[in-house]
Amino acid sequence: ESMSKQFKVAVVGATGAVGETMLSILAEREFPASEVIALASERSAGSLVKYGNDDIVVQDLATFDPAGIDIALFSAGGGISKEYGPKFAAAGAVVIDNSSTFRYDDDVPLVVSEVNPEQAGNRPRGIIANPNCSTMQLMVALKPLHDAAKIERINIATYQSASGAGRSGMEELGRQTAELLNFQDIKPSKFQVQIAFNLIPQIDDFQPNGFTKEEMKLVWETRKILGDEAIGVNPTVVRVPVFYGHSEAVHIETRDKLSAEQARELLERAPGVVVVDERVAGGYPTPVTHASGSDAVYVGRIREDLSHPRGLDLWVVSDNIRKGAALNAVQIAELVASEG
Numbered sequence: 001e002s003m004s005k006q007f008k009v010a011v012v013g014a015t016g017a018v019g020e021t022m023l024s025i026l027a028e029r030e031f032p033a034s035e036v037i038a039l040a041s042e043r044s045a046g047s048l049v050k051y052g053n054d055d056i057v058v059q060d061l062a063t064f065d066p067a068g069i070d071i072a073l074f075s076a077g078g079g080i081s082k083e084y085g086p087k088f089a090a091a092g093a094v095v096i097d098n099s100s101t102f103r104y105d106d107d108v109p110l111v112v113s114e115v116n117p118e119q120a121g122n123r124p125r126g127i128i129a130n131p132n133c134s135t136m137q138l139m140v141a142l143k144p145l146h147d148a149a150k151i152e153r154i155n156i157a158t159y160q161s162a163s164g165a166g167r168s169g170m171e172e173l174g175r176q177t178a179e180l181l182n183f184q185d186i187k188p189s190k191f192q193v194q195i196a197f198n199l200i201p202q203i204d205d206f207q208p209n210g211f212t213k214e215e216m217k218l219v220w221e222t223r224k225i226l227g228d229e230a231i232g233v234n235p236t237v238v239r240v241p242v243f244y245g246h247s248e249a250v251h252i253e254t255r256d257k258l259s260a261e262q263a264r265e266l267l268e269r270a271p272g273v274v275v276v277d278e279r280v281a282g283g284y285p286t287p288v289t290h291a292s293g294s295d296a297v298y299v300g301r302i303r304e305d306l307s308h309p310r311g312l313d314l315w316v317v318s319d320n321i322r323k324g325a326a327l328n329a330v331q332i333a334e335l336v337a338s339e340g
């Protein structure tokens with residue numbers, strides 16, 4: 001009887017909001033790891049992070065030798081991925097990268113585990129990209145509808161939580177909330193303007209076409225993941241004063257008519273999706289009541305568009321740190337591990 005293969009895993013950005021969740025999900029899902037190594041900046045080298053019930057010592061990425069690492073999960077920002085991702089891949093690791101650095105490269109697959117898992121094996125550079133959080137939950141919800149009726153156009157408005165901006169984003173929301181309650185002045189730093197008790201229609205930088213980069217990620221990534229360059233995506237993304245969980249008001253137009261009832265049935269059978277759609281108070285998902293701390297993509301408010309014969313409206317909510325980032329990265333690692 002042979003032991004199944006065990007993998008030496010590195011988490012880069014292990015002290016961050018996504019990195020710490022990667023560590024807990026690796027332990028929770030009993031990923032077959034012979035060793036798990038936590039890496040971050042020199043600032044946090046020597047500190048401890050949790051891996052299940054174990055405390056592991058954070059090591060400095062800059063001086064770490066990647067030789068022998070089988071799988072590296074990166075979530076330390078685009079600059080770190082750009083510099084260190086290829087070094088880890090050259091040392092033999094499969095790099096699963098949560099930044100946008102490699103997502104649009106033709107020779108880097110962009111994988112949502114429920115949607116296009118077959119792409120994970122197609123990685124000539126040894127790098128697999130993890131999609132942006134807002135695209136991730138959208139793809140899990142829309143894939144079964146696209147397969148059934150071909151989506152031609154997506155209008156989407158997002159309501160994205162502070163944790164999408166990392167630990168310092170959550171700290172700023174908490175700090176500003178306390179400052180406001182104490183009648184103190186607000187000095188924005190992580191976010192462009194006050195986030196507490198406010199809404200900010202800007203995430204990431206403006207592009208020449210007037211959309212923000214976060215909006216264009218929805219356009220580019222949807223096309224790449226669904227393998228459909230013709231699909232229309234018209235996004236507005238908004239940062240909201242919520243700690244965990246992104247919400248999306250999604251309006252789709254399909255080639256073939258799909259009734260709300262048909263869509264509900266397809267979604268109830270879809271992997272990774274939980275339908276919460278009772279037409280009563282609280283009979284729909286919200287970041288706090290459903291998504292925060294959960295793995296699923298929740299879909300509710302399923303109804304037919306009053307203004308379009310083949311239009312459907314949906315409300316899609318998921319934990320941006322879990323399915324939107326850490327969980328999907330670990331699921332990709334599981335796909336790699338199952339290659340044998």
Ligand code: A2P
Pocket residue numbers: 012013014015016017018019039040041042043044045061062075076077080165166167168
């Ligand atoms: P550190 O805590 O040492 O700064 P978040 O997205 O929650 O802000 O987390 C960002 C993650 O990226 C943290 O783990 C952070 O580590 C890590 N990080 C930031 N800069 C570097 C760097 N220069 N080298 C390695 N890790 C870094």
